[in-house]
Structure formats: structure tokens, C-alpha cells
Amino acid sequence: MSRVYNFSAGPSALPERVLSEVQSELLEYGGTGMSILEMSHRTPAFSQVIEDAEATLRRIMAIPDTYRVLFLQGGATLQFAGIPLNLMRRGRAGYLVTGLFSCLAAEEAAKYGEVEVLASSEKTGHDRIPDLAPVAARAAEGDLDYVYLCQNNTIYGTQFHELPEVGDVPLVADVSSCFLMEPIDVARYGLIYAGAQKNAGAAGTTVVIVREDLIGDGPALAACPSYMSYRRQADARSMMNTPNTFGIYLTGKILRWAEDEGGLAALAAQNRKKAAVLYGLLDSSRVFIPHAEPASRSIANVTFRCATKELDEEFIAGARARGIEGVRAHRSTGGMRASIYNAVTLEAVQALAAYMREFEDAHR
Numbered sequence: 001m002s003r004v005y006n007f008s009a010g011p012s013a014l015p016e017r018v019l020s021e022v023q024s025e026l027l028e029y030g031g032t033g034m035s036i037l038e039m040s041h042r043t044p045a046f047s048q049v050i051e052d053a054e055a056t057l058r059r060i061m062a063i064p065d066t067y068r069v070l071f072l073q074g075g076a077t078l079q080f081a082g083i084p085l086n087l088m089r090r091g092r093a094g095y096l097v098t099g100l101f102s103c104l105a106a107e108e109a110a111k112y113g114e115v116e117v118l119a120s121s122e123k124t125g126h127d128r129i130p131d132l133a134p135v136a137a138r139a140a141e142g143d144l145d146y147v148y149l150c151q152n153n154t155i156y157g158t159q160f161h162e163l164p165e166v167g168d169v170p171l172v173a174d175v176s177s178c179f180l181m182e183p184i185d186v187a188r189y190g191l192i193y194a195g196a197q198k199n200a201g202a203a204g205t206t207v208v209i210v211r212e213d214l215i216g217d218g219p220a221l222a223a224c225p226s227y228m229s230y231r232r233q234a235d236a237r238s239m240m241n242t243p244n245t246f247g248i249y250l251t252g253k254i255l256r257w258a259e260d261e262g263g264l265a266a267l268a269a270q271n272r273k274k275a276a277v278l279y280g281l282l283d284s285s286r287v288f289i290p291h292a293e294p295a296s297r298s299i300a301n302v303t304f305r306c307a308t309k310e311l312d313e314e315f316i317a318g319a320r321a322r323g324i325e326g327v328r329a330h331r332s333t334g335g336m337r338a339s340i341y342n343a344v345t346l347e348a349v350q351a352l353a354a355y356m357r358e359f360e361d362a363h364r
């Protein structure tokens, strides 16, 4: 078996320990005589899987009791609709557009109500988090159902390191690509959600953490599909229909792994170390050009390019030849991106850095 160094943006690297555990349990799970893939979601064994996943997540993120945890399907993208359908009670929300995913979320929400773009980084090619003062001023007017942001911009490699001041207006955050990478104060948000395939498992599971009072008696819009009603999903403990059983099982294992690694503070320390290796190299480079402004840099996705497309292609091909995969950036930006999520080891990052130095020496 030979595994590459995987810097894919998602689906992305998983901890080897978890993959081995899944392999060893695949034919028979926990003395049940069957695979987790073959098991009804109404069995005691599966109930324990989903309950343990939620309990572990609550421990490692210190989620207050006033929040509900849901394990849904449809990816982060379905939540672009789920959020306005459930939360647009007055029909107006503010969006911070800092990349493709927040742009798509704003466009989707505009089908259901008034969307105001409160800040945007489009003019500078999404290379930074914009000034948040106007967001605070607009939120203070008090008529917005929520303020929405994408906390880590997977494609552009920028991240909110501070949140806008929104007073009593609920803050809604897509944390798909920075989930579990550092501690966050859940109480500052009304709703947080993450597709699992970046840091928390396989594609097909989305974790939604929502303050109970926001979901009230039901969705804001009567036309909300039953599946997307946070109220119904919370009441059914994410099992109003057949949930993604295997995905939830895998996410549960990742959460246990994260806890065994020392929890989010320990993972954050390791993640900062990994990011510093790459940003340090980019800052002193004469060949690589970093995309994100230093104050807005992501700890999850490091974006850069060379002076020409030909050099980018040469770099990507050379990486592949050295067992380094997934460094081609998103098709919308070009250049390179190294996604250094929780399961990407310091050793992998050092291997990439060594190749970058080699490339630099050959081309400066």
C-alpha cells in the first residue's frame, strides 16, 4: 500500500487510524453480526452511534445546551436554502460575500426573501476579509433576521479571524472548511453548519448546530420541505427519514479521533504550525505569489501561484511525481492550493514545503 500526501480541498484526507478502524469493523460492527452499512437506523446499535457522535461533538466544541445538533444530508449547498427557509421570519437578511460559496448562498437566499450584501471582497479578487464596521452599523438597525458569512473561504484561502459585531441579530456561519480546526465560541452564533467532507468525515453528511429558540414552532416559510425543517429534524433527532448512517458513523469516529488528539486547542496548535511552515515559505519566495492578504489568511487552505500558468503546471506535475496530490487550485481561480485540514499531518506539510524549496531553487 502506498498512500500519497493528500492536499485535496474536499473530499479530503482522513486520519489513517479512522480508516483502519472502519476497515476492521466493516464486515461486522460491534458484535451485531452485520456491517454498519446493512443495519437499520432504528436499531439500538445505530442509536448509540448517532448519540455518541452528538455527545462527542458537544464535548469537544463545548456546545451550550440551548443549541440543537443535526446530522443532515444534501451537503453545505442544501443549507444555502435551508437557512432562509427556516430563519427568514421577517423576510430580510444580510450577507457577507467573501468568495464563491457565500455568493451562492446569497443567490439562493434571494429566492426566499430580501438579501442585502453588507460587505464584499469581490473588488480585490476575494484576497481579504472586508472591513466589518458597516456590517455592525447595519445590524444595529435591528430589522435583519440574520447576518450570514462563510467563515473560511475554501477557494480563495481567506478566513474571518474576527466576527462582525451584530448585537442581537443571529450570526449564521458556513464553517465547512474550518470546522474542528480551532476552538470557537458557539454562543456567538445563531447557527453554524459544516459539510463533513473537509474536516469531519465523508461527503453526504452536514452538521448543523442551531440555537433552539431560532427554530421555534417551525420554519419561517410554510413551503419549506419537511426534510429541511430544523424543527422537525431536531424533534426526530435527525431521523425523520433514513439518515446517512455510514456518514454519521464515520463522523463519529473522526470526532473521537479529534478528542484523542487533545481536542480543538491541541489541533489548533498543530494547524497553526502547519500553516506557518507554508506561509513562511511563501513570504520569502521569489517564485511563489501568495493570494491572501496576511491578516486574512486561512489556516485551512493556503493559496498561491507562480508568475505564469506554465510554471503552475510544472509545479503541479512535479508534485504528483513526488507523491503530493491535490494541490491544483479550484477551477475558478487557477494556481495552487494546499488544503491542510486536521487529518493532514505536519509530515505531509513538510514534504510539500521541501518540494516547494526545491522548485524555488530550480527557478529563481
Ligand SMILES: *Cc1c(COP(=O)(O)O)cnc(C)c1O
Pocket: 010, 074, 075, 076, 077, 078, 101, 150, 152, 153, 154, 174, 175, 176, 177, 195, 198
Ligand atoms: C465545500 C464547501 C461548500 C460546498 O459543499 P457541498 O457539500 O459540496 O455542498 C460550501 N461551503 C464551503 C465553505 C465549502 O468549503
